[in-house]
Amino acid sequence: MQIITEQNLRNLIDLLVKEAKLVVGPKLSGSVVLYEPLTAGTELTLDALPRRSSKELFFPVCEDILSYKREGGAMKVTDVDRSKFPETVLIGAPPCDAGSPSILDAVMSWDYKDEFYLERRRKSTIVGIACTKGDDACFCRAVGLSPDAENGSDLFLTPLKDGSYACNAVTEKGQALVAAHKNLFAEGAGAEPVPFVDQAVQKLDLVKIKKWLEEHFEDPLWERIADICVGCGACAFICPACHCFDINDEGSTDDGVRRKHWDACGFAKFTNHASGHNPRDVQNKRYRNRIMHKFKYYDDKFGKTLCTGCGRCIRACPVGIDIAEILETINAKQD
Amino acid sequence: MNARANKNHLTSIEPAYYEAVTEAIRKEAVKILKEETVVGVVGYLPGRRKGTATPALVTSVEEAEKLIFSPACVNNLSVYLTKAKKGVLKQGKVGIVAKGCDMRALAGLMTESQLQREDLFIIGVVCPGVYGFGVERTGTLTEANIARKCRECTVHMPEGADVAAGTHAELADLTPEEAEEMARIEAMPQAERWAFWKEHFSRCIRCMACRQVCPFCYCEQCLCDKNRPQAVESSPRPAGNMAWHLVRAMHLAGRCGGCAECERVCPMDIPLNLLNRRMAKELKELYDFEAGLAPVEKGPLNQYKEDDDQSFIK
Ligand code: SF4
Ligand code: SF4
Ligand code: SF4
Ligand code: SF4
Ligand code: SF4
Ligand code: SF4
Numbered sequence: 001m002q003i004i005t006e007q008n009l010r011n012l013i014d015l016l017v018k019e020a021k022l023v024v025g026p027k028l029s030g031s032v033v034l035y036e037p038l039t040a041g042t043e044l045t046l047d048a049l050p051r052r053s054s055k056e057l058f059f060p061v062c063e064d065i066l067s068y069k070r071e072g073g074a075m076k077v078t079d080v081d082r083s084k085f086p087e088t089v090l091i092g093a094p095p096c097d098a099g100s101p102s103i104l105d106a107v108m109s110w111d112y113k114d115e116f117y118l119e120r121r122r123k124s125t126i127v128g129i130a131c132t133k134g135d136d137a138c139f140c141r142a143v144g145l146s147p148d149a150e151n152g153s154d155l156f157l158t159p160l161k162d163g164s165y166a167c168n169a170v171t172e173k174g175q176a177l178v179a180a181h182k183n184l185f186a187e188g189a190g191a192e193p194v195p196f197v198d199q200a201v202q203k204l205d206l207v208k209i210k211k212w213l214e215e216h217f218e219d220p221l222w223e224r225i226a227d228i229c230v231g232c233g234a235c236a237f238i239c240p241a242c243h244c245f246d247i248n249d250e251g252s253t254d255d256g257v258r259r260k261h262w263d264a265c266g267f268a269k270f271t272n273h274a275s276g277h278n279p280r281d282v283q284n285k286r287y288r289n290r291i292m293h294k295f296k297y298y299d300d301k302f303g304k305t306l307c308t309g310c311g312r313c314i315r316a317c318p319v320g321i322d323i324a325e326i327l328e329t330i331n332a333k334q335d
Numbered sequence: 336m337n338a339r340a341n342k343n344h345l346t347s348i349e350p351a352y353y354e355a356v357t358e359a360i361r362k363e364a365v366k367i368l369k370e371e372t373v374v375g376v377v378g379y380l381p382g383r384r385k386g387t388a389t390p391a392l393v394t395s396v397e398e399a400e401k402l403i404f405s406p407a408c409v410n411n412l413s414v415y416l417t418k419a420k421k422g423v424l425k426q427g428k429v430g431i432v433a434k435g436c437d438m439r440a441l442a443g444l445m446t447e448s449q450l451q452r453e454d455l456f457i458i459g460v461v462c463p464g465v466y467g468f469g470v471e472r473t474g475t476l477t478e479a480n481i482a483r484k485c486r487e488c489t490v491h492m493p494e495g496a497d498v499a500a501g502t503h504a505e506l507a508d509l510t511p512e513e514a515e516e517m518a519r520i521e522a523m524p525q526a527e528r529w530a531f532w533k534e535h536f537s538r539c540i541r542c543m544a545c546r547q548v549c550p551f552c553y554c555e556q557c558l559c560d561k562n563r564p565q566a567v568e569s570s571p572r573p574a575g576n577m578a579w580h581l582v583r584a585m586h587l588a589g590r591c592g593g594c595a596e597c598e599r600v601c602p603m604d605i606p607l608n609l610l611n612r613r614m615a616k617e618l619k620e621l622y623d624f625e626a627g628l629a630p631v632e633k634g635p636l637n638q639y640k641e642d643d644d645q646s647f648i649k
Contacts, residue, residue, distance in 0.1 A: 030538065051602060052540070056608045061540050135603045136384045200384070228390050231416065233542035234602050250568050250575075261570040262540065269560060318548045318600035319390030319410060320382045328383075 001190050003150040004157070008040025008184040009165060013091060015181060022086040024057055024092070025093075026050045036092070044329035046092055047130065053240030053312065054097040055104065057090055058120045061237075062182040062261035065116065065247070070254040082115060091176070095149040096140050096310035098128030100240035102152035107243060125173045128153030129165070132194045136312030139201040139324045149198040154230055195224040201324045206295065206305060209330050213296040217288070225326065226284035227267065228319050235313035235321070237263030241294065241306045244270075265289045291326065336598055346407075350462045352504055356404040356460055359500035360432055363458050365432050370578045373456050374427035377412045378402040386472025392416065402501070404432070404470065406476045410593040411550060413440040417449050418553040426559040430441030432500075434462040435490025438551040439592035442495070446630045447590070459496025464488065478509060484595040484608065486511060490522035495629070502509040503517050510639045517609055536576040538603040541569065545597035545607055546583065551590045558582055561575045580610070589636040592627035621647070 004012070007149060016023045017039060027036040028044045032051045038044060065108040067078045090098075108117040116321050131140075131147040140146060155174035159167040166184060169175040178185055236242040246263040249256050263270065272278045280286045298306035306324070314322045364376045380391040382402050387405040392415065393399050412431055414571065432579045433441060441602065444450040456474035464476050470478055486509040493499060520528055546559075547554040559567045559579050567582060568575030583597075598608040618624050621644045622635035635643075 030534065033540070034538070051604075062572055227420075228546075228549040230420075232600075233540075233546035234544040234600065237540050237542045238602055246569070248562065248565065248569055249566065250570060259570045259572075264542070266480050267543070279637050314384075316544075316600075316602045318544050318596075320387055322389075324503040325383040 001024055001184045001188060002169070003160075003180065003188045003190050003253075004166050004167055004185050009157075011093075012040055012181055012184050013041035013044060015088050015184075016232065016248045020086075021200050022088040023091060024054070024088060024093040029141050030146070035093075038091070044092055047133070049094060049133070049310070049312075050097075051312075052238050053100060053310065054090055054099075055100050055188045055240050055243070055320040057088065057124065058117050058168050059104070059170055059243060059245075059262075063116060064257050065258045065260050066114075068249075068255070080116075082119045083262070085119050085209050087125055088120065089127065090124060091127040093126060093128050093153075094131035094310075095128060095145050095147060096138070096308040098126050099142070099152040099308050101148060103298075103304050103306060103308070104243055105243055106304060107298075110301075124199040125154045125177055126152060127155045127157065127174075129178070130193070130194060130196070131158070132159055134197040134199060135311070135315075136200050137314040137324070138197075138199050138309060139204075139311060139327075140309035141199055141202050142204040142307050142327070143206065143307050150283070159194040160191040161165055161194055164191065166190045166193065175308055181322040201328060204327050204331050206299075209327060210299055211294050212330050212333055213292055214308075217292075220328070221326075222288040222328060226282070226322060227286045229321055230319055231266050231286065232318060233264035233266055234316045234318065235290070236266060238264050238312045238316055240308050240310055240312070270322070274320070291323075325331075337499065347505065348504055348506065350405075350474040352463065352501070353403075353405045353474075356501040357402070359427070359498075360402050360458055360460070361400055363498050364402055364430060364432075365396050367401050368396055370393070372428060373430040376402070376430035376432070376458075377415045378430075378432040378458075379404060379408040379410070379412075379570070381405075382407070384496055386466075390445055402432070404460055406464065406480070408432075408434075408460075409465045409482070411437045411440055411548070411596045413437050413444060413550045414562060415550055415598075416441075416455075417550055422442070426454055429640070430456040430458060432458045432460060433493060433496065434460045434465075435488065435493045436462075436484065436592065436627065438596045439490065440492045440594055442630045443590055443592045443627040444550060445590055446627075446632075446634060447551075449554065451631070452638065454499075457493075457496040457498075459493030459499040459501055461493065461501030463487075465505065467570055468604075476506065478506060481506060481509065482599070483513050485509075488516060489577055504594045513612065516606070520609065521613075532580075533577070535572070535605045536580055537572060537573060538610060539576045539580070539605060540603060541571040541576070541579065542593075542602060544600040545601065545605075548600050549587070549595045550594075550596075551587055551635065552594070558586075580607075583607075584610040584614055587611060589622075589624065589634045590626055592613065605621060 013023050023038045024035050025038050026033050026045045026047050030038055032044050033048045034052055035050050035054045069076050108114040110211050150170050153179055154171045156168045156170055169178050230241040245260050249258050251257055271280045294306040363572055367373045375392055375394040379388045382389045386407050390410050390412055466479045466480050467482040491505050567578040595608040624635045
């Protein structure tokens, strides 16, 4: 087994930074831990789940997609040079974050290829880490992951009781990372792994839930939730699997930038058409979309569940709407 | 017990206090539903996770018997009487569980003709405080887990409710952390203050949770959602974020009741209530006005008086 000590993990970050790679990992920013560029190994903070997911590495909160400027009679359009996107290493993502790109790849490379996302994916290596500090909002086990799931990781670290990490190079990218920094890794038997935390919600029958959803497009459940839901973007924005975005031209009609930024199905204007018609005109249709998209539509199209069970939406919902509880309710239904 | 103890020596509020309030709320809610005084009651139900609660609109006696009050009952429920939630409960008089700080929002909404007193049955909670964010939810409220706003609460006793649940209990000797933070920021040189807010706003992801929970952000068309033409950049970038936060602070000036819900729900921990309090301070100094103490005819920013202070016009 390959082992890396905590100190060497931090040294690895220092080396990668020196190699001019963009190294991103959990880091304290004000009072919150976020995935941010690390300038030194000492900045890596592994004792809290970052408030926002690591999806923003591939799908940033906001990015320019082109700029335009009127020159004489013509409009000059300049594309973003994606070849400039840096080689990136994501370090310290737990399975519920590390696993999200492997879910999102499907939609991002479907009928339309999102080259912004895909280029970043090609240039990134993900170093996932087994999770030892879940709380009562976590339910990764119930959606097919687990605190030690390697899905999506190129290199996977398992915290050991002596403070070091067992390493498993899952993909070629992971192997290359280890090979390039051989002296930081050692062969060894390794100490015992740090135990995982039990989760309150461990089991859900996703097939049964999907079947119920298929038969209950109209159901009082949606209204009951929507009566409480205030229609914000908190749950979608911090979710590792949500990937809706809006596009806006900002600036003037002569000189401006076209930007892509996060959108959320909770917003009242989410599907507002230019005509003024909105097919999801009330909150229950919008909240229903959240559940349907994650546990039915995405599975229909791509054979995957659009949720990693990270529990972020549960912790952040201003009104305490608890997706795990909703899934349990559906799971328990007899009709 | 606690309620009778000398408030100067209270270092914790035990679960028994919240249980007593819970009983009183249930009794009252059941009564007004049975007597058909109201069509429904806006209150709190327990959440799945230990030490959590969620807003609820209850319309039956069975549901009313499950209502609770605990330190997890953080929400300002008055948001369920305005905006998109207007009409969620069928027409008729509505019961609402309200802490002192929530009552200020109700008073403000009455001032703005969004609510009529006679349409409400207010179950006031004599509130010792609620949890802050990210704290231990043990069921007992202490100096260690009380919300920042509760440390400086002046409205533990809800004034003007139809009934009050609970008897007076509050923690002693709480440091006014927010006031201290305000003072610290106000003492900063302007450039440093600018940097402070720029740093905070840079984390804003424009999830609009702060707007959505605010009882006073009830505009049918928020200026910040306009896109034909765009009034404020809606992309989460420095320019748009700064503009959004200026708009929010200005639009709430003289109206905000200080419930600090906007700050509580911010997933990025942006201390929005510091801005709210600063605006409130301006209103107090310029117009000797405090929003939400009692319903008034018109707030100071909705009227013009010859003798209004104009020194801010430069
Ligand atoms: S839906 Fe909620 S629990 Fe599932 S991945 Fe998204 S934020 Fe996490
Ligand atoms: S659940 Fe909603 S916000 Fe998330 S990806 Fe689906 S439609 Fe978009
Ligand atoms: S969902 Fe929770 S337990 Fe599972 S990997 Fe994520 S943080 Fe860990
Ligand atoms: S975070 Fe909660 S209130 Fe906001 S849209 Fe999601 S479910 Fe609704
Ligand atoms: S809740 Fe926080 S992150 Fe969301 S829009 Fe408001 S200030 Fe920004
Ligand atoms: S601005 Fe914030 S503190 Fe003021 S009323 Fe709205 S939610 Fe409450």
